[in-house]
Amino acid sequence: MAENTQVLLARRPEGKVRVEDFSIVRSAVPEPGPGEVLLRHLWLSLDPYQRGRMSAAKSYAQPVAVGAVMECRAVARVEKSNDPALKPGDIVLGAYGWQEWSVASPKELMKLDPAEAPVQTALGILGMPGLTAHVGMSDIGQPKRGETVVISAASGAVGAVAGQIAKAEGARVIGIAGGAAKCAYVREELGFDACLDHRDADFIQALDAACPKGVDVYWENVGGAVQRAVFPRLADFARMVMCGMIAEYNDPVPQPGPNLMSAVRKRLRIQGFIVSDSWQRLPEWRAAAIPLIRAGKLRYREDVVDGIEAAPEAFIGLLEGRNFGKLLIKVG
Ligand SMILES: NC(=O)c1ccc[n+]([C@@H]2O[C@H](COP(=O)([O-])OP(=O)(O)OC[C@H]3O[C@@H](n4cnc5c(N)ncnc54)[C@H](OP(=O)(O)O)[C@@H]3O)[C@@H](O)[C@H]2O)c1
Structure with missing residues (x-):
């Protein structure tokens, strides 16, 4: 029986982020409700803004609650679908958190075409x-x-x-x-x-x-x-x-x-x-960038860390400059 490994915010960091600010738990894989899909996460994006979400200080976005799953965008594969808009095997981009599985509604997701570019670029250069x-x-x-x-x-x-x-x-x-x-x-x-x-x-x-x-x-x-x-x-x-x-x-x-x-x-x-504020301009950016990447005129580098358990340490490294390129967690 598959489990869902999740990284939670255990406490709000004071100063430097520490591994003890996170906790890793295992829970049952969620069941999709009517109109929902079950997602198996393939790639998680670690980004500096997540440091802000760990703090309760006033900001442009709500903080992650203590005890809740850490926030991030991810690329995932649809495993089960209760909505005709998506079918099992489809690859999607959405905001699902530092975990291996989640459920979502198709309207919160952007379908990706794996023939267009490696799917994890939707978290980096094409995201x-x-x-x-x-x-x-x-x-x-x-x-x-x-x-x-x-x-x-x-x-x-x-x-x-x-x-x-x-x-x-x-x-x-x-x-x-x-x-x-x-x-x-x-x-x-x-x-x-x-x-x-x-x-x-x-x-x-x-x-x-x-x-x-x-x-x-x-x-x-x-x-x-x-x-x-x-x-x-x-x-x-x-x-x-x-x-x-x-x-x-x-x-x-x-x-x-x-x-x-x-x-x-x-x-x-x-x-x-x-x-x-400019999320609606993502198609404009992707249309401009994909031909340049293919022609070798726009380059990118990824720093890939294996497994969700490595996420807290990798995130701390991002804040200290240990990442070299777009930091991604490879999950699936
Ligand atoms: N306004 C927006 O909508 C928006 C959206 C996305 C990102 N951002 C911001 O853009 C910036 C870059 O984000 P990213 O995702 O591209 O991260 P990134 O550059 O891939 O990784 C963070 C880098 O910051 C540098 N750094 C960390 N601590 C530093 C320090 N004390 N002094 C000097 N450099 C330090 C390190 O590079 P070095 O080792 O080279 O110093 C580290 O590798 C962040 O400030 C992020 O919050 C803003």
């Missing part, structure tokens, strides 16, 4: 992180030929795509990443013009050398020390795409911020965004 890069770069960053674009967390799921989009627009793209291997990947595989290691002692000097005329577009994924380094180097009329500040997600109190008076003096446009 939420790719769409984030597309929306933020086209609506806010708007890079122009010859401009200098700086991307933090450049080897990651969002940063890698954001930088490649800016490069395709003719910008000079400078990545920032942690460690020599990530920087080499960003330069050599993704084709950025340069990549700087934010852990290097001479990071600030390297940033000055790479951006002699300042920074026209800064894609903010990180915050903290990296933001404090890039912010004063923004050029007049720069755009700062406020996507995330992962370096600060574990902080119990907010860090002192940059002096935003520069935003006035330099007529900067700084705009935050949440990708879920």
Whole structure:
């Protein structure tokens, strides 16, 4: 008899996330009700926003309740169907949590065509992180030929795509990443013009050398020390795409911020965004990205961890920079 292994939020973390903040339980595989389908999860997506869902602090989304299944998007196979819209064997994308099985209504699911692209890319480059890069770069960053674009967390799921989009627009793209291997990947595989290691002692000097005329577009994924380094180097009329500040997600109190008076003096446009407001644009992003991936002009990297029991440790690694590429849990 199959069991459903689930990862629950055991308690709200204080500061750094610990393995003890999660609990792993086994329960019966659920039965689909009328109009529902039974899903066997194949791939789970681990993403930085899940750190926010572990906290009760006020946010744009509701937190996960203590004792509830951790939240995530997943790719799953339909095992049983009580709705003619889906049949057993169909592969779907939906939001089902850190678990092996779930039930859902077909209207909450997007059917995937495995012939179009590997199905797990619906959690990475052809899903939420790719769409984030597309929306933020086209609506806010708007890079122009010859401009200098700086991307933090450049080897990651969002940063890698954001930088490649800016490069395709003719910008000079400078990545920032942690460690020599990530920087080499960003330069050599993704084709950025340069990549700087934010852990290097001479990071600030390297940033000055790479951006002699300042920074026209800064894609903010990180915050903290990296933001404090890039912010004063923004050029007049720069755009700062406020996507995330992962370096600060574990902080119990907010860090002192940059002096935003520069935003006035330099007529900067700084705009935050949440990708879920633009979810209806996913087909637009997939239609643009699939031919580029097939032609080898848009590249991606996956960091695949085996088995749901490894999810808590892998998630903690994501918050500490141990992942290298889009972090996925392979379940089935
Ligand atoms: N606004 C939206 O709608 C939206 C949607 C999706 C994602 N996001 C945000 O986008 C950002 C990137 O997400 P992702 O899914 O692409 O993750 P990711 O880049 O694949 O993984 C996170 C990376 O952040 C970097 N990092 C972690 N702690 C750091 C620190 N203290 N200092 C500097 N860098 C640190 C690490 O890279 P290095 O080792 O290279 O430093 C780590 O590998 C996150 O801030 C996330 O919250 C926002």
